[in-house]
Each structure stands twice: as C-alpha cells, then as structure tokens.
Amino acid sequence: MNRSTTLPTTARGWLLLTTALALLPLLLQLPHVLAAIFATSALAVGALAWRRVLPAPLRLLLVVALLAVIYWQMGATPGRDSGCALLAAMLALKPGELRTLRDARSLLGFALFAPFAAFLLDQGPGSLLLAVAAVVAALLALQRLADADTGTAPLPAPHQLRTVGRLMLVALPLALSAFWLVPRLPTPLWGIPQRAVALPGLSDTMQPGQWLDLMTDDSPALRVQFSGAAPAPEQRYWRGPVLTRFDGRRWSRLDYQRGAPPPPISTGAAQWDYQVEYEASERRELVALDLPLAAPGQTRLDADYTLTSNRPLTTLTRLQLRSAAPARFQPELPALLRRQALQLPPGYNPRTLALARQWRHDAGDDDAAIxxxxxxxxxRDFSYTLSTPLPGRHGTDEFLFDWKAGFCEHFSSAFVVLMRSAGIPARVVTGYAGGTRNPYGDYWLVRKMDAHAWAEVWLPERGWTRVDPTAAVAPERIRDTLEDRLAQARAGGGTLDLGTRWLQVAQVGDWLRRNWNGMVLSFDARRQQQLLRAFGVERLQPAQLVGLFATFALLAIGMMAWLLARGERERDPLLRAWRRLDRRYARLGLGRLPHETAGRWAARVEAARPGGSLPALSRRFTDARYAGAGLDSALLSDLRRHRPQRGARTGA
Incomplete structure (x- = not known):
C-alpha cells in the first residue's frame, strides 16, 4: 500500500476526536443506558483498531450486540429516537474498519450525520454549539487528510483554525438567507415519526408508579408570561386531563366527554390573560390555568375543560389563553356523569367503604362536612414521601390505613375513592401546580417535576370544587418555590449559598433558552411573512420570498466563488502574506516591479526609505520559499505585521 492511501497515525488521532465530537450531541439525547454503552463501545473500538482493522467476524458480532441493546431499550417500534440510536451505534463501530484515506473521508462524511440527527430530538442552543464544534473539527480533519494525501507538512494549528473560520464565514450568508427567506410551510410535507420511547409527561391515564419518572424530571414543561398580575399561589393550578373512570387500579378519561362542548360556568372577578410556551412532548394533552375560558386555534376544549391539541406537540408551541377561577362549575350534574363520578369497581377496598359509610351516617346530608x-x-396523620411500595389489590385501604404516606398520585386517588364511597361525586384532575418565576425574563417556568394530581368533588349549588388533599400535608408543593428561597436569602442580607447560586445560574440559562426559542424555534411562516414590516412591507408573499432568497443566494454564492478562487490562486499562505506586503508598498509608489526579485526590490525600497526591516524579511522569505527552509510561522507573522516606513523618500 503506498503513502497516498495509508492513513498516518497523527491523522487517525484527529479523525477519532472528530468522530467523538460528532457523536456527543446525539448521545446526550439518547437514554442514559444506551449512551453509556455506545460511548464505551466507541472507545473500545477506537483503541482496538488503532494498529489494524478489526476482523470482520468481530465487527459483525459487535453490530448484532448493539442492535440487541437497542431492541432491549426501545423495542421494535420504529421512531426518531430509535433511528438516531441506530445511527449512533453504527458510528461507534465505524472506526473498526478504518485503514486508508478513503476510509477516513468516508468516516468523516458519515460522522457529520450525527450532530444534525440530534436536531430531530433537541433543537436547543446546546445542540447547535456541539454541532458547530463537530463541523469545525471535521474541517480540520479534512485539512489533515489533504496534507497526508499530498505528503506536505501540516500548517500550525492557529493557521488551520483561521482557514476553517474563513470557510464558515463564507458560508454563513447563504445559511442565513436560507433560514430567513426560504418559504416555510405551516405544516410539514411529510409526517414526523414519533419516538419509540415516550417522553415523561402527562397522559390521559394514571396508575400506581406511573408518575415517579415524571416527578424526578426537572426539565421544562412550559413557560408562562402573564399580561398583568400573576395569580396567587393557591390559584396556580395548571389543569390537564380529567380522569373519571376507575377500574380499581387505573384512572382514565371518559370517552364521551372528548370533543363534547364544555358546560357553562359562572366565573369570579379574577381573570388572567397569558401566553403559554409548551415544550415538545409528542403528546396532545395541554394544560391551562384552572379554568380556561376558550380554546385557541388548533385546540379543543372538552366537556371536562381539558384542553387538547389537534396534533401531537412535536415542536415548541405557543398559545394565547384566558382563564378564570369558577364561582360555580356545572351546578346541575347530568345523571350519566353523576353515575360515572360515583362508580367504583366491586370487591375493592372494604375498609375504605366501611369508613365512608360511618362518616355519612355521622354527617347526614352535609357533603362539605365529609x-x-x-x-x-x-x-393530622399523613406525610408526604416519594418512597412508597407498589400497592396490591386494595391500594386505597393500604394507603389510608397502613402507609399513611405517599405523594399526589396516592392522595388524589384515595381521596376520590373515599368521597365516592361516601356518595359524593368526585374525580381526579391531573396537571401541574405552582411554578417558578424567572426574574430575568419575568415569566413563570413550570417543570415536569411540578406535575400534580388533585381532586374535584361535586357539591350542591357550587358544582365541581377543587380539593387538593396533598396540600394538606405538603403546602410547600404550591407555596415553597425557588423564587421564595432566593427572596429569603436576599432579604436576610447574608451571602447566597452554593445551592442558591446554582439556582440563579439555572434561571439565567433558562432565560437564554427562552430567548433562543423566541428568536429561532418560533420563526414560523407567519413571522417570516412579516419579516420586513420595519421597512414598511406588511406582508411578504411566497413568490417575493423566493425572489429575495434567489437574489441573496446568488450574491452569497458569487462571493463564495470569488473568495475560493482567490484562495486557489494563492494557496501558499507565505506567498499570500508576501503579496499583501507588496500591496502596502504599492500604495506609496514603491511596489515591486514584475521583473524584480525579492532582494532587488527590497534594496530599492531600502534606498528610498532607509532603516526599514524589508531587506531582512526578503532574505527570510527567499530562504523559506526557494532554499527549502520550510514554513516559518514567525516569518509568516512578521510579514503580516510589517508596515512600510512613512518617512521622506531619498531617491528618484
């Protein structure tokens, strides 16, 4: 195998580093177990294949093993995340067959799919920065491969970085033109595949153990900006799916209430106008401040005041909403809904039934007293904890009489069962409670770990009434926010502890993420059509956008072609620096003549303006250029910094 096709060791190192950088943003979006296995496999393959290509049977065995791991974690359901996991697995194994320069270029081209595939799972600024780092590393690696192919010594790293930076700056105008001016469709041309593994989030069911992953996930669920004063803490309940049907273990929604018109309500004086920014969840369930008064476009408000999107939330979604606390909520309860709200499966929770009958006997017709x-x-007797065992057949009995400890999933379910056993219509409402105010952006952040479940009981003349049994033992669930702790630390006049400082950093980071969402992710077809409103153009039609893009694209491509052609004409960085130096002297009438050698030109300039350093520079340039001295980075720097003497000329 000749030198032009053999991959040098130094180029191999750059190549493996580039592959790792390209793989990183994708691994960060995959399940932790898969990411750890793929990262370990990539390191092992890179080490084993450093000297020679891995045997084909071993490579095949590794492929089968990683496919089995993907099936173990994600099943056989195709989806965006399973496709990305397959890409990550193949990229982790690709260095095992790395042998020639052709293999290296193939690996680089394959590796660049990974950071851009990560955008299918996350479109945040972090993913973009990692993708840019991978692209820069790939361009540097291509330079190394080109040097290895031609047998030339690589240029210094700073010079290579400047070259890559110029290449990316040349491409930037075309990229920005495409982002701003390529007409955007309100809906995609094809459906975006769902994930094979569902993200933690609210659903239209609730069963034991289902919420543990959700309540330990501190990623954002939604952000809320109020147009006026924010509601009090006891009103910050974000209503989601309402669960009425119960089979003894699992709560679910009533099918006939989906799509049915909501009943009228009597509202109090307090109303709130606000904008909600929902993070992508792959689901249709939305939440709104309890209770939403109307459904915005592309959503519907069901008979139980559950807000639902017409399409899964695959991207960031913004809605403008109005809500009000109800004074009376469905005071006339339909007979069918009453039966459903009193329904209990037979043969479950006998101790709860006995206790409820006793309470009913003691209270008579006074439902509020019960x-x-x-x-x-x-x-008096219960405590809040996430450490609870999975219940058996009589889960409510176990919680109320044995454990007397749990979290909102247990409290809301047991409370509704107890109320129904006493003859009071009741149902479970899921959603979020509370939220943290971000002082930098003046908005409220609701995280997935703020997920909450409470109860609604139907009382005569009042209708459905919210009751939060969890708040009876854990009022900090609503009132103890991160903002409260920051305010207390500031009011105390002391220094902020490490945890509080970290909360401040997290708030700044979320504020930056929200701005990114507003400037980049929310740049849709409507905003694109209003792009030139500041210049008096109210609306750009698609044909106008195409024309503008074609104009800017032609200008950008023309500039790219000119700069690249110029670089081809002056590929040698030393020669480019020497010619720039010549142009500086030409402005003073002392430019080099076509027939002059470097030495004669420097002597003529020295005679006209004595005391300069041009003769010494010309000798160093001649040695480097023609005497085989090689590229001297110090000489390159001196040529770029040198400026002509501006004294009076002494000769003709």
Missing part, C-alpha cells in the same frame, strides 16, 4: 373531615384526618 370533605373537611377527610382533610383534617390527612392533615
């Missing part, structure tokens, strides 16, 4: 008695019992 509700208050249950809350007093919880307040």
């Amino acid at each position: 509700v208050e008695r249950a809350l007093q019992w919880i307040r």
Whole structure:
C-alpha cells in the first residue's frame, strides 16, 4: 500500500476526536443506558483498531450486540429516537474498519450525520454549539487528510483554525438567507415519526408508579408570561386531563366527554390573560390555568375543560389563553356523569367503604362536612414521601390505613375513592401546580417535576370544587418555590449559598433558552411573512420570498466563488502574506516591479526609505520559499505585521 492511501497515525488521532465530537450531541439525547454503552463501545473500538482493522467476524458480532441493546431499550417500534440510536451505534463501530484515506473521508462524511440527527430530538442552543464544534473539527480533519494525501507538512494549528473560520464565514450568508427567506410551510410535507420511547409527561391515564419518572424530571414543561398580575399561589393550578373512570387500579378519561362542548360556568372577578410556551412532548394533552375560558386555534376544549391539541406537540408551541377561577362549575350534574363520578369497581377496598359509610351516617346530608373531615384526618396523620411500595389489590385501604404516606398520585386517588364511597361525586384532575418565576425574563417556568394530581368533588349549588388533599400535608408543593428561597436569602442580607447560586445560574440559562426559542424555534411562516414590516412591507408573499432568497443566494454564492478562487490562486499562505506586503508598498509608489526579485526590490525600497526591516524579511522569505527552509510561522507573522516606513523618500 503506498503513502497516498495509508492513513498516518497523527491523522487517525484527529479523525477519532472528530468522530467523538460528532457523536456527543446525539448521545446526550439518547437514554442514559444506551449512551453509556455506545460511548464505551466507541472507545473500545477506537483503541482496538488503532494498529489494524478489526476482523470482520468481530465487527459483525459487535453490530448484532448493539442492535440487541437497542431492541432491549426501545423495542421494535420504529421512531426518531430509535433511528438516531441506530445511527449512533453504527458510528461507534465505524472506526473498526478504518485503514486508508478513503476510509477516513468516508468516516468523516458519515460522522457529520450525527450532530444534525440530534436536531430531530433537541433543537436547543446546546445542540447547535456541539454541532458547530463537530463541523469545525471535521474541517480540520479534512485539512489533515489533504496534507497526508499530498505528503506536505501540516500548517500550525492557529493557521488551520483561521482557514476553517474563513470557510464558515463564507458560508454563513447563504445559511442565513436560507433560514430567513426560504418559504416555510405551516405544516410539514411529510409526517414526523414519533419516538419509540415516550417522553415523561402527562397522559390521559394514571396508575400506581406511573408518575415517579415524571416527578424526578426537572426539565421544562412550559413557560408562562402573564399580561398583568400573576395569580396567587393557591390559584396556580395548571389543569390537564380529567380522569373519571376507575377500574380499581387505573384512572382514565371518559370517552364521551372528548370533543363534547364544555358546560357553562359562572366565573369570579379574577381573570388572567397569558401566553403559554409548551415544550415538545409528542403528546396532545395541554394544560391551562384552572379554568380556561376558550380554546385557541388548533385546540379543543372538552366537556371536562381539558384542553387538547389537534396534533401531537412535536415542536415548541405557543398559545394565547384566558382563564378564570369558577364561582360555580356545572351546578346541575347530568345523571350519566353523576353515575360515572360515583362508580367504583366491586370487591375493592372494604375498609375504605366501611369508613365512608360511618362518616355519612355521622354527617347526614352535609357533603362539605365529609370533605373537611377527610382533610383534617390527612392533615393530622399523613406525610408526604416519594418512597412508597407498589400497592396490591386494595391500594386505597393500604394507603389510608397502613402507609399513611405517599405523594399526589396516592392522595388524589384515595381521596376520590373515599368521597365516592361516601356518595359524593368526585374525580381526579391531573396537571401541574405552582411554578417558578424567572426574574430575568419575568415569566413563570413550570417543570415536569411540578406535575400534580388533585381532586374535584361535586357539591350542591357550587358544582365541581377543587380539593387538593396533598396540600394538606405538603403546602410547600404550591407555596415553597425557588423564587421564595432566593427572596429569603436576599432579604436576610447574608451571602447566597452554593445551592442558591446554582439556582440563579439555572434561571439565567433558562432565560437564554427562552430567548433562543423566541428568536429561532418560533420563526414560523407567519413571522417570516412579516419579516420586513420595519421597512414598511406588511406582508411578504411566497413568490417575493423566493425572489429575495434567489437574489441573496446568488450574491452569497458569487462571493463564495470569488473568495475560493482567490484562495486557489494563492494557496501558499507565505506567498499570500508576501503579496499583501507588496500591496502596502504599492500604495506609496514603491511596489515591486514584475521583473524584480525579492532582494532587488527590497534594496530599492531600502534606498528610498532607509532603516526599514524589508531587506531582512526578503532574505527570510527567499530562504523559506526557494532554499527549502520550510514554513516559518514567525516569518509568516512578521510579514503580516510589517508596515512600510512613512518617512521622506531619498531617491528618484
């Protein structure tokens, strides 16, 4: 094998580093177990294949093993994340067959798919920065491969970085023109595949153990900007799916209430106008401040005041909403809904049934007294914890009489079962509670770990009434926010501890992410059509956008072609620096004549303007250029910094 096709060791190192950088943004979006296995496999393959190509049977065995791992974690369902996992697995194994320069270029081309595939799972600024780092590393690696192919010594790293930077700056105008001016469609040409593994989030069911992953996930679920004063903490309940049907273990929605018109409500004086920014969740369930008064476009408001999107939330979604606290909510309960709100499966939770009958006997017809008695019992004897075992057949009995500890999933379910056992219509409402105010952007951040479940009981003349049994034992669930802790630390006049400082950093980071969402991810067809409103153009039609893009694209491509052709004419950086130096002297009438050698030109300039350093520079240039001295980075720097003497000329 000749030198032109053999991959040098130094180029191999750059290539493997580039592959790792390209793989990193994709690994960060995959499940932790898969990411760890792929990273370990990539390191092992890179080390084993450093000296020679891995045997084909071993490579085949590794492929089968990683495919089995993907199936173990994601199943056989195709999706965006399973496709990205397959790409990551193949890229982790690709260095095992690295042998020639052709293999190296193939690996680089394959590796660049990974950071851009990561955008299918996350479109945040972090993914973009990692993708840019991978592209820069790939361009540097291509330079190394070109040097290895021609047998020339590589240029110094700073010079290579400047060259790559210029290449990216040349391409930037075309990229920005495409982002701003290529007409955007309100809907994609094809459906975006769903994920094979569902993201943690609200669903239209609730069963034991389902919420643990959700309540330990501190990633954003939504951000809210109020146009006026924010609601009080006890009103910051973000209503999601309402669960009425119960089979003894699993709560679910009533099918006939989906799409049915919501009943009228009597609202109080307090109303709130606000904008909600929903993170992508792959689901249709939305939340709104309890209760939403109307459904914005592309959504519907069901009979139980559950807000639902017409399409899965595959991208960032913004909605403008208005909500109000109800004074009376469905005071006339339909017979069918009453039966559903009292339904209990037979043969479950006998101790709860017996206790509810006793309370009903004691309270008579006073439903409110039974509700208050249950809350007093919880307040007195129960505690809040995430460490609970999975319940058996009689889960409510176990929680109320044995554990007396749990979280909102247990409290809301057991409370509704207890109310129904006492003859009070009740149902479970899921959503979020609370939220953290970000002082830098003046908005509220609701995270997935703020997920909450509470109860609604139907009381005569009042209708559906919200009751939060969890708040009886854990009021900080709503009132103890990160903002409160920051305010207390500032009011105390002391220094902020490490945890508080970290909260501040996290708030700044989320504010930056929100601005990114507003400037980049929310740049849709509507905003594109209003792009030139500041210049008096109210609306750009698609044909005008195409014309503008074609104009800017031609200008950008023309500039790219000119700069690249110029670089081809002056490929040698030393020669480019020497010619720039010549042009500086030409402005003073002392430019080099076509027939002059470097030495004669320097002597003529020295005679006209004595005391300069041009003769010494010309000798160093001649040695480097013609005497085989090689590229001297110090000489290159001196040629770029040198400026002509501006004294009076002494000769003709």
